[in-house]
Amino acid sequence: MKVERGAAYLPCRLLEHLYSIYSSHTYSLLSVLLGSTSQLVSKSVFAQDDWDIYSFHINATVTHRYAVTTITSRIANRMNESKETEFQIQIPKNAFISMFRLTMDGQVYDGIVKTKEQAQEQYIRAVSHGQSAGIVSSVGRTLEEFKTSVTVAAHKKVTFELKYEELLKRTHGKYELQIHARPMQPVRDFKAWVHFYPTADQQKNCDSCGEEGMNGDLVIAYDVNRTSDGYFVHHFAPSSLPRIPKNVIFVIDQSGSMHGRKIKQTRTALLRILNDLAEDDFFGLISFDSQIIHWKRELVQATGPNLEGARQFVLNIHDRGSTNINAAVLEGARILNAHPRDGSASILILLTDGDPTSGVTNLDTIRSNVKQAVAGKFPLYCLGFGFDVNFEFLEKMSLQNSGAARRIYEDSDADLQLKGFYDEVATPLLTDVTMIYVGGTNLTQTNFSQYYNGSEIVVAGEIIDNNSKQKVTFSNTNDSVDPSVSDGRLQRVWAYLTVKQLLEKELLLSGPEKEKVNKEVLELSLKYSFVTPLTSMVVTKPEGEISEIHHKPKERKEPPLLPQSQSAKSIYSKSLRNSPSTRKQQ
Known part of the structure; x- marks a missing residue:
């Protein structure tokens, strides 16, 4: 079996089934779902005859449980007049949007992650023009919605590209990356990326296979290349420990x-x-x-x-x-x-x-x-x-x-x-867990009250001496350690974990300590272009159209639906009340 990291060429019909990716290196299970449920949606606000989604690509790369998913939707306006087209994507709540790009007539317009104060200044300008700026909103138990629109000239095309990142959580002994795609119309060029070359014997020897061939889940074993990065991620998930009453x-x-x-x-x-x-x-x-x-x-x-x-x-x-x-x-x-x-x-x-x-x-x-x-x-x-x-x-x-x-x-x-x-x-397996790393610094959380069967403890950090990675030592051998990985991926895992844990810490603080943690979160969010509760993404658009501001929603009571005429002022008022500077004044 041959696998290329991050990708697949499979027919759309085959992608509608449940696929599991099993890692021989990490003993983990990753499920990729594509099909009936609308978790990733790309659509237009006009009738199907007005526009054509001629290409819809999903590229999900999972490295050491860190998933980077990019959705690219290419849309053509087949009408003889300009029309507005909407791009709407639902992403996991635990994910951070890290890139948005709009391409029209060879011109690229990139979304930029800014502080909320900077984004709100642009928001005010949008409201003054009678426009409602955008917001990433919660839609159900596990999803958030990103939505933007742009006017496409007659017989012209537009490309939307969105990237988000998340660290997959081990639950009940497995990892799941769920991607449900509904472009809302048949797409001539619909792809997701995974390479799978089973032999004739392999097609007959799986658990649910027979002489008639494959009849079950696709299981892909994979490992990754390892080159120096200066960061490490430690996945602690021992499975042979006795349960504790x-x-x-x-x-x-x-x-x-x-x-x-x-x-x-x-x-x-x-x-x-x-x-x-x-x-x-x-x-x-x-x-x-x-x-x-x-x-x-x-x-x-x-x-x-x-x-x-x-x-x-x-x-x-x-x-x-x-x-x-x-x-x-x-x-x-x-x-x-x-x-x-x-x-x-x-x-x-x-x-x-x-x-x-x-x-x-x-x-x-x-x-x-x-x-x-x-x-x-x-x-x-x-x-x-x-x-x-x-x-x-x-x-x-x-x-x-x-x-x-x-x-x-x-x-x-x-x-x-x-x-x-x-x-x-x-099923608790350990209590009062403390992870100690010799040769590591800038560590994420290292103390855990309990470890449960089917879960996982993840610690990331920076290696002090990049020429002596062997100094990072671990006493437990029944777990996995990723000492380094190419293209800076482990550094992003570290940044993701650090931001998540600092946001939890910030909830419990007040005064100068709270401001200090907020400053750390803000610096990391801007450095790694994460849309977090302290940052917003300014979605730039072609000249003549109002840019949009997208925020990361918090887990809170669902707000009531607002009339269109009230939405801009109401959302802005809420954003202003929740900004770090406003909270400080209060």
Whole structure:
């Protein structure tokens, strides 16, 4: 089998299937999806007869789990008059847009990443001309939308090119790069790039193959060339470690706002989770509204009789009352602290759909109380149900306690979302992980409270002496280390990780410390041309058309749809309020 990195020539029909790319070097699984769901979209705002997408190319290069995806759409105006054509792409929320290019009549117009203040000055000029500048907006659970338009002269062509970058996250033991393409019309030149040359024997010897030939997933083994770069990325994902018994407390909101489908789906998810507990696990259940409702006031072992009693408790959880988050989380922490077990891992999981409305309601006080109660002994994971929840509060509280926040979308599969999250933390393998690197500097996060089966710890850094890379040493041999790679890719991985982690750190800071972190994020974002919450991309256009400003949306309550006449002023006002300089004045 021969593979060229980053690419493929396969018929469009074949690309509609699920393909998996397996790395023999990293023991990872990468899924590439092309087909029915509209995750990448290129289309025009006019009828299909007015324009023609005559070329649509996707080039996704994955190197050491770092994916760089470029979408190129070439469109021709077949009409006898000028028409406006729209380019619309949906990208993963975790990705940073790093390049946009518009080409017309041999002239190239590049998008430029600027500070928000600089971009807003251009935005004001656009608004003064009665135009609405662009914004990258959230569209659903995992996607953001980039959209721009340009006027194309009669019988002329335009090329749109967008590049975005992301570090793939290992979940449930695999990596997934999802690319769904819908150009909205048949395209004569539709390509994605992967080279695959199976022999006749290989076509008959796969797991689901037979004499009739291939009938299953395409599995591609690959490695990469290694040349000096000066940076390293360490992927830590040992698979042979024994599981650690866990102590887990579920703190479940049963206030009145959980009425209906929310509470039913929560019960369904909890019943599934209880079925997956191992007998050496200990667990507890707390439901709360304005009061705390215990199943047991201590941790109990996941034996058959105890699990059956827990199921009856879950079935009797009903919505009522207000929301006392402070008391409920503190009680969960108390139970975990009261029953320590050597050789086990403790986890506290909160599910809520709203703000605290009873007991202690000041958010800063709640976070302070919880941090003091947890005292760094175990992670707190906060699951926010729906868009009425104060997600920023949950995110800060979880980050302060070595955990993470996750939004649970109010949809028909919410119970599966809840169960899916639990599966990610269901099998702890290590606790209090500290990564030490001799010969490395400018390291990303190196301390981790827990490592779970199916996940991965990633650390990147700069090698102090580029002529002595062997000084970077690692004590664990059952993981992968990428000491260097050509074309500066590892340096971008380091920059991506650093920006992501600094943005999380910035949430928890205030005053001069916050400004210092913001400055670091801004410098890296501008240096590597990342569109982050502190930068914007100015999309330049041909003379006579107003340029656009594209921002990186934050995870927040979905804004209401605005009338067209109000959109420009409203978006600008929101951008101005969120800018670093404005926050400083406030």
